[in-house]
Every structure is written in C-alpha cells, then in structure tokens.
Amino acid sequence: MVRQNFVGTVIKAMETGGVKVRVERHRLHPRVHKLVPFHKNFICVNPETKQAQLGDVVRITSIKPLNPVTYFSVTDVIKQGTRIRDPVTGELKAYLPDGFIKDYSKFAPARVKKARK
Template sequence: MARQNFVGMVVSHGKMDKTIKVRVQRIKFNKLVNKNVVRFTDFLVHDEANKCKEGDVVRIEYVRPLSARKSFSVTEILKNKGLSWIKYREDAPAVVAAEELRKVTQYKRDRESRLGLDGTPTVSEQLDVLRTAYNTQNFVPEHARTEEQKEAVAKVIAKYTPDGFLPSFASGPLYDLPIDKLRAELKALDGTIEQASFSKHAAAVLRDEPARADAILRAMGKIDPSAVPRNIKKNLLMKYFVKTLGEQKQEATA
C-alpha cells in the first residue's frame, strides 16, 4: 500500500535530537473564491541520520507515530541547499557591511562635491562665473576690460563654447525643471481635450447640418463631398474647426 509522502524544505531543527521541522507547500481549492489557494503546513519529521540542515529540500513519508506530533520520516534529501545557506548566513554580515561602507563613502563624496568642499565649484558658483563672463563679453568694451576679466572670459569660452561666442541665458532653459515638464504635459492635455470637443462638434455638424458640412469640404478642396466616407468627413471638419479657432485666438491676442 502506498504511503503518504510530501516534498518540503527544512525550516528549523526541533528541540529533540533527530527531529526537524519541514514546511510543505500544498494547493487547495477554495470554494469561496473559486480558485486554488497555496497553503503551507509544517510537519515535525524524524531524521534518523541527523544529516538535514536548514534549507535542504527533502522528501518525507508517513510512518507509524513516533510521538504525539511526529509521524513522518525523511526518506530522501533532494537538494542539499543547507550548506550553501549556512555559508550565506556567515558571509552576509561582511557583504552588508561592505555595501554600507561603499554607499556611505559615495554619499560623502557626492556631498563634498555638492557643497564644494573637495575644491570643485558648486553649481551656483559655475552659474555665477558664466553670467559674469557673458556680461563682460557683451556689455564691457574690449579696451575697458581688465586682465582678470579677459582671462575669465577666455577660460569660459575655451571650456564651454569653442566657437568663441557665449550664448544668451534667455535663449533656452539651463535645466529641465519638473515645472517645465508639467507645463508641457498640461499643454498637450489641453490640446487633446480641445480635439475631443471639436470631434463632437464636427459629428454634430455632419449630422444636423449636412449642407454646411459639404460647403466646408468644398472650400477645403473636396470637389465631390458625397464621395468622401463619413469618418474622413468628420476628421476633415475637426481639423477645419481646430485651425479656425487657432486663427481666431491669434487675432484676439494680436
């Protein structure tokens, strides 16, 4: 007669000798949710050879009860992962300490660079140098510049602009700030909303005012509007209304 057997992982050693705790994963159908649910059951198992370590994958088999709670015995060690788990636990503190030391060192280095403590100029100082050089080149005559100003401008030009021209700071953003990204996303969202509203308006005109729709299509170069499919008519009308509103906005702002 076949005996009940399971495959599980050794999670700990019992209080008694030759006793281990094995965790078995089983799947049971739950009628409430109408799905298979994973369940874990712990068994006290007899280990006659006393060879199993934490992390080993073993096969256990039902035997006659050896105690009130122990009625399974180890029959086979399928995967001997216990030794590698022990080695991992021994090496883990050193690995974690080395990783923490590396991160702390990197943080201190970044902080010194950010504050200028390591001798490198901060972002604010670099911007001040750029602004000073730009103002000197564009607003101070050549004959009125001091040797220090000439040297500063030459260094900035050699480092940032090999063509010998310092661009205006107003020509574009120095940094891609989050507010600029949000502004661009908001503008794109406004365009999407307007396009959706114009789509409804174009559909209404096409449904309620077919003569007006045909006149608009003829003005756009469609000789025979009746030969144009309805969905293409709608798209053309929507583009027409979007363009018309854009021109009206430009005239209003002007």
C-alpha cells in the same frame, strides 16, 4: 496500507535530531475559483546521518508513530538549501527558498508588558 509521501522545506532543525518540515499545497477557493496556497508543518525524524539541514527540500514518508507528534521520517534530500558563512562573525546562515534569512540576532528583544493597576 499506502504510505504517505510529501515534499517540503526544512524550516527548523532540532538538537534532538528531528526537523520541522513545511509542506505547501494548493486548494481551489470556492468563491474566487483560483488556486490558493496553504501549508502544514510536520515534525519528522531525521535519520542517524542527520542529512537534512535548514533550508533543504526533502521528501518525507509516514512511519509508525514514535510519539504523539512524530509520525514522519526524512527519506531523502532532494535539493540542498543555500548556506552562507558570514565573513565577519563566522556564523553559518541558511537562506530558505522564499528568500527569508533565518537569523534571529537582527531582531530587537521582546518588550515586557507592564501590569495594570
């Protein structure tokens, strides 16, 4: 059996040792006849070294399913993402390759909707 290999970006590092990797591919649009990007997220096992962190470009390989959603493992880190430490607060922030800052402290808290009578 041939093992599947994908290259993607780590978009979330979980406390349990897993990572969520976004794999982007391109598909030909049937009417417009142009390549259109689409993506799929995979939850992967990060080895004991926990080498993959937020923003890294990694290679993932298929493994036997560990649970219903985890059937890929991080094989190696191709390129490390940019990590910047805030000089005021000392927080570590990761910049994803598309320029998005993964920091939720800047967003306002979610509003609670009032129930209708």
